């Protein structure tokens with residue numbers, strides 16, 4: 132039995148987190164197939180939205196804007212061997228995506244057929260799941276636009 | 277609004293890759309035959325199941341020659357009933373877990389109690405192991421909880437151990 136593969140034991144527990152009004156609004160939007168961003172008091176559009184402005188420490192405003200699911204890749208890292216709980220079970224790129232109309236980046240996965248297609252500045256669009264539950268995974272991934 | 281998304285449900289998980297030791301392989305093979313094996317420390321005579329291949333108290337190695345078979349049956353010496361709450365254990369059912377002290381040993385193994393209503397669980401019940409089925413000769417992941425290779429415990433239907441007998445067992449466990 133010396134060639135037996137090393138067994139993997141998984142220790143796991145459910146983790147339930149209350150979202151608060153800001154993230155709740157963002158996740159509720161995702162469930163409904165919409166992407167919402169909020170504005171800081173200096174007018175910066177944050178997606179994902181935050182309760183505050185990380186640059187000033189001030190509370191964010193109550194101003195919300197809806198974004199399209201299109202954007203530009205600001206940075207990326209290629210994942211050749213996805214882990215079992217990754218969004219995609221094929222090689223993909225973790226990306227910082229600057230959605231059109233936003234001033235901050237969203238972390239999400241981009242699916243391309245080949246690593247050679249990945250480039251900073253490439254245009255991508257969200258692929259939505261048919262069944263959405265109010266989670267960042269309601270966007271299955273982004274794909275080249 | 278009432279149908280807003282208010283919580284994030286996620287699972288925190290860790291994968292452990294553990295090359296099986298010889299003792300662990302022997303143990304797994306025994307579970308496949310619905311047998312339970314242990315190592316007896318040659319110095320202090322403590323029993324370990326699953327066998328570790330050493331006694332951490334005496335710091336001595338144990339090997340096949342210290343292997344003995346122990347009974348997969350015993351007495352329920354302690355238990356707790358879990359009533360799931362709505363937020364954190366959605367879909368959960370009221371269930372009981374307990375410690376079973378294996379016959380002829382001071383070993384208690386913890387596990388889900390099967391085949392008995394939570395309200396009817398009581399110490400002194402005679403229990404036997406409900407075995408895990410091997411997958412390709414290997415133990416499926418247990419989720420990290422409970423005794424390795426044992427899914428839980430079910431009543432044997434034999435008469436209960438008396439209150440005095442349970443007290444004796446617990447005293448014995450306390451001495452180990």
Ligand SMILES: [Zn+2]
Pocket residue numbers: 317318319320321322331332333334335
């Ligand atoms: Zn010892």
